[in-house]
Amino acid sequence: MNRTAKRLVPILALFSTLLVSTLLSSNASGAGPGTPNLYPGEWLNPGQSLVSSNGVYSLVMQTDGNLVLYQSGATVLWASPWAGVPTVANSKAILQTDGNFVLYRPDGVASYNTCTLNWSECVSHGQSRIGASLTVQNDGNVVIYNSSGVPVWDYRPDNMMPTPDVTECFDGGSSNPSGAFCRTDSLTFTWFTESSVESADRTAFSNALATQYNPTELTTTEQSPGVYSGTSETDVIIQENSSGIVSPTIARVWCDDEVTSGSDVCDQHYLRYWYGSDQVPGTVMPCHELGHSVGLTHADDAAPRLWKNDANLGCMAGHTDLRELVTSES
Numbered sequence: 001m002n003r004t005a006k007r008l009v010p011i012l013a014l015f016s017t018l019l020v021s022t023l024l025s026s027n028a029s030g031a032g033p034g035t036p037n038l039y040p041g042e043w044l045n046p047g048q049s050l051v052s053s054n055g056v057y058s059l060v061m062q063t064d065g066n067l068v069l070y071q072s073g074a075t076v077l078w079a080s081p082w083a084g085v086p087t088v089a090n091s092k093a094i095l096q097t098d099g100n101f102v103l104y105r106p107d108g109v110a111s112y113n114t115c116t117l118n119w120s121e122c123v124s125h126g127q128s129r130i131g132a133s134l135t136v137q138n139d140g141n142v143v144i145y146n147s148s149g150v151p152v153w154d155y156r157p158d159n160m161m162p163t164p165d166v167t168e169c170f171d172g173g174s175s176n177p178s179g180a181f182c183r184t185d186s187l188t189f190t191w192f193t194e195s196s197v198e199s200a201d202r203t204a205f206s207n208a209l210a211t212q213y214n215p216t217e218l219t220t221t222e223q224s225p226g227v228y229s230g231t232s233e234t235d236v237i238i239q240e241n242s243s244g245i246v247s248p249t250i251a252r253v254w255c256d257d258e259v260t261s262g263s264d265v266c267d268q269h270y271l272r273y274w275y276g277s278d279q280v281p282g283t284v285m286p287c288h289e290l291g292h293s294v295g296l297t298h299a300d301d302a303a304p305r306l307w308k309n310d311a312n313l314g315c316m317a318g319h320t321d322l323r324e325l326v327t328s329e330s
Ligand SMILES: [Ca+2]
Pocket: 174, 228, 229, 233, 256, 257, 268
């Protein structure tokens, strides 16, 4: 803050809250619309935007209600996802004084939030994720930092292992689901369902691969019969049995053949599921567990850590990390 701004502070205190926020939103303070930064208590009205200091990236609160990150004013890099509540025109985006960044519709309904506040659902590994600033950076990222300068949200979280919180990758062997999942070694991803997987179950896995993974960098192909060793092992072997699956867990994914010891990469994963009473897996479980078999982690293991239901996670959302459960129960 420069000397002029410091002198302004006592004067500002005489004015209304609205006027204070309007003045704080000017370029002179380095925060608010037209600048790269938003601080707690500041917001973007419809049509207003934050702009990176190099002028390349802008986060626009569009009048149609979508919050959109643009590169050079034209290329859309990100738009706030719908999390069950439709966005409507004339919404505004506020970094609340509690740290949470929220999109509010004109009817007061929140259509999106980053879960960066002190609420049990938003605490990760016992660590607070309270937002203290939001910045549109010159590298094109939009980051919410806490008061210690640690990133607690960005629009492109990385949940592919290894992340700072998931570095272990080890073989459980072919029959014991005690190993950890790793990153797959192949973008040409092959899968095989053993005879324990009934026809309807196999279809559920096939659909998940076709609709959730084939549009990605992966090319998924069924390999039958499965290959269990050697240089062309099937990337994931899917089986249905109860061994090592302890309720409430319904599935485990683990590495059988790490590419080289100490690497983060696995040549072959096993995916084992068991519901207790038989049922067709539906859509979420196959998508989620296949995600682990290519190396995708839960919210708490993403970088930065995310709310367990962050919409960016797709079918990897909705799960609290096991280590968090252990922490909260001890
Ligand atoms: Ca093997």
